[in-house]
Amino acid sequence: MTIQQINYFLTLAKELHFWRAAEKVFISQSSLSRQIKSLEDELGIQLFQRDKRNVKLTDAGKFLQEHWTILINEFNQVKTQAKKIDEGNSGRVSITYVGSIAFSFLPNFLKHINDKLPDLKLELTEPTDENHEKLLLDYSTDIALSRDEIKNIHIDSVKLSSESVCLVVPNNHWLNISNFGNLNDLKDEKFIIAGLHHSTFFASLLRNLFNKYNFEPKTIIESDFGGMILNLVSQGLGISILPHSFKYAKPENVRFIELNESIDLYISWRKNDLNKTIKRIVDMAKEV
Template structure:
């Protein structure tokens, strides 16, 4: 059985007239009749009862008409889905983010993308920078948002989205709360709560380099992952920490002050695997870049 034969069969089944059916499918009537006869022989069943005055469907013909309509519906739906997939209007995309990266406009961008492309399934996972880059390389993730270290991006494509200045966060009863801004000299000797170096080695090193350039040193460092862990320790009076500006601090009893000195920024990158991304991923990357008024991610100067 060929789709062409089913098409001819449906034309006759709808018109119940071989002449009109032949005109509908743009062939002569004799070849159409031959194809219907061949189909009936292949199936071993009469599909039409015909005489000189009319054509009627047999019970077998009625059943085949129903099934044939469903077959063509599925074919049309498949073709439409493939077309939309090629345009990026349907499919799936897996996105990773750091807690600090989502404390920005990224949730709005994802919401807008889902609204523009409701048939695209967006899976979002909270992951550290190292985990994101590992999953990007293995194909478990399509796009990541993180404060990645540049030498860890050598085999990935990336785009700098934005940078955040750091503030000093401290308990509300800390002596430095009385100051409008603080210097690194003010922080010298304070117990510093900081993220582990393994996830952000360049930022970690640049923070301590800023102290060393002034020949001063913070007190013993307490490493903890995630902004929620950092703020928990600050609220408990365990020390002070540098947090990116506009960070939503959920806990009470924490105060921030700007830094008077030059200090490393928290740089947030959009990262994806090298090569030709799918249409869905391409649309998503471009929508994010457009939101931040950046050049196309596929421009010649990709790495900025």
């Protein structure tokens, strides 16, 4: 039994059609049929029920499809990581980040990496409601720039910085630094904010902030994309609460008012990862 045979099986299990499955794996229909028959003979298990018109998974086939899909995904992740380690400085490193740093920390950070490791390919992803811890443990990312410290025995986290959380209002709004008291002044305002039902760290911070002042915001638009929120606030559709970093986007017709709240930025990576480039990038983040 080979990895290739398992991939043939999983493709056929998905397509349930020999001709389409054979096209997907770039072999002839007769070759695919022989490979599946060889796999069944080796296992001593019938994986498919076939007739001239239909192909169906047996119960044993369904069981193997579920479990082999997980194993193949893990195998591919490990293979990808091994390739990254082998490629070293000229390989690839994947980074997930929070959108608020896209206008300040992230550009400086990426420039620093490019200056020191010009042949390194970076893969950037901004997950909206993802678990950075899971992404690291699944090898879906190598480095996570997140707002919360990841506490896991297999992961290292270091705090890079702290910044204030701000009210964001249009320039012609009645609210300013001198007349702002606390959030209770805003009970009649229309808010454009991240969905409070989400599990992200910033959504949790907002929930706690509103609970502290015991009021439910009048949310007219929900968005996890700060750039979109800034644009909507600048159009006078409502007000928002965002990290101070968004000020570096230099939005027009928008004013930032600092609140007595702060938010941190952490960098996290897998502990004892053999890819030495990851540790170099972490050190660069500390320098920036």
